Amino acid sequence: MDAKEKVLATMKEAGQPLNAGKMKIHQIIFNPTGGTQRVSEILLFLLLTFFLAYIQTTEVKGQSSYFSYGASIMNGELYCGHQEDSAFAMHSVMKFPQALYVADYLHKKGLTLSDSVLVNKDSLDAETWSPMLSIFEGMRYFTFAELIEWSLKQSDNNACDLLFASCGQPDAVEKYIHTLGFKDIHVQLTEKEMKKNPHRAIENSATPKEMARLLEWFYLHRDDNKNISFIWDTMADCNTGQQRIAAVLPKDGKLIHKTGSGFPSSDGRQDRNDVGIVLLPDGSHLSIAIFLQKSKEEKGVAEVAEQCLMRIQADGFLRNMPSDLQMP
Template sequence: MKISIYGQTLEEMINRKIREVKADVGVAIIINSKDTLAINNEHNYPMLSTYKVHQAMKVVDFLREKTVPLTKEIEIPTSQLKSNTYSPLQQKYPSGVTLPVSEILRYSLQLSDNNACDILFSLVGGPMVVNRYLESIGVHDCNVAYTEDEMRQDINRAYDNWTTPLEGAIVMEKLFCGIEIGDDQYSSFIKEILYNSKTGEKRIPCLLPKDILKIAHKTGTGPKKEDGSILGVNDIGFIELPNGKHYSIAIFIKDSYEDMQRNELLIAEISEIVFNSLK
């Protein structure tokens, strides 16, 4: 793909932006479900919480297959509400609660709640079930191996929940434009959640004109490691432009020695470069 702006191709502009960054940065874009660009796609990146999109796609497939409504209530005991992880759900309901699947999905996707994510893993049968589903819809260059709690116990397990940048963009493309997962109340619901994401405002959406765009995205963030690097700072998204164009985008930053502010700004700047080349 040879999209140019100011005499440079989009690939050249992104490579110039990431050249001096002390991190492994991977970027992929799919434009109008046709043209693709992938940078550093030969590397695998820990998905972190971006895999909550992959999981949600399996959850709605499970509900659809079993004709279970999104209003189906799930009892959540205190044993599933761990306090040593990021969980607005646990903070609100420390003694347990019964919630519809739709609300658990909102906690997982919109607030990136780790307990909600693991409750959904329990519902569908675990990470390997999600992996098999992804393969069935043609998503191959990624791997879902561990739950949030298992990653919390050993942060190195996050590297086993990996994707290539292009496959990250493909997942968003399949969700928003594909036919494999269906176009019904189930898939529409998770798309609506992602259009109203509450996390990562300093990443993909940050420098874009939100008043004229439809932006759906999901972030992922890893911890700081013993060597001082941040394990991962990610964002995957789907953006609809006023001119009728749309694109899926995935930006993954792995093993970064930059601070969090710089990592998030880099994602925002790459997102802005892509937008300016397509508007």
């Protein structure tokens, strides 16, 4: 009898409908129905052998492609990762540490989110991803709050570069992030510079573990001041990447995140990233950072995220395994 048959047999013995075996992993773990907690424990135990081996592979198979990835997930003392100490290009994930720098810059300079900068549309790049271009002609003032919202919620490249021009260049952002203790995050290029030299995108890099650590810092400091709280609320309304981590959120879970996407290759492959904080229904949280390289499909991030959610639950389960399921 193989593992799948064992799972179905266990469910049948417990009176659980066999079609429940078609549930996704996160549905089984986070949404056990009444009276099935024991079944969930046994299901998880049987799946561990296969999952713990799978998460360590260097490639993940999607519907029609293979891609390499780095991932890190943290929850207090619980931690797991894959290639978590390798550097990956952040792409627009860079706008998250930039926003933290801007929050600090405004605070130190005595400026507020309501202060504004004058923007001339003719000075902006009309051939980059920039939804803000559609809302004005000529010149108009944008508040710092508006620029941060465009940059984080819509991943607007012009808004990002306006923040660089108004508050500090990439080296200033990197210096600030390093002073916080996150030295494996590097910011060297503006969006305009990355567009001009796509091969240099790796100069804006992070390791999955360091990004997860920065997310943990963000979680702990989210109420420090109005500027950081504003970034938190803005990332909670992020409009990009709905088929990434958001696609595998547990029921009633919430996501505070920032996505990033690389320049597509001739065969349609591109880097696809998503980093964020998952707020679970029980009040706990998970910090998760996923960086995919040369992926053909948007759902690749969701596949890795689902594995990570399974893994962190598995680690917690192993630490508190019922005695009758422990190996002699």
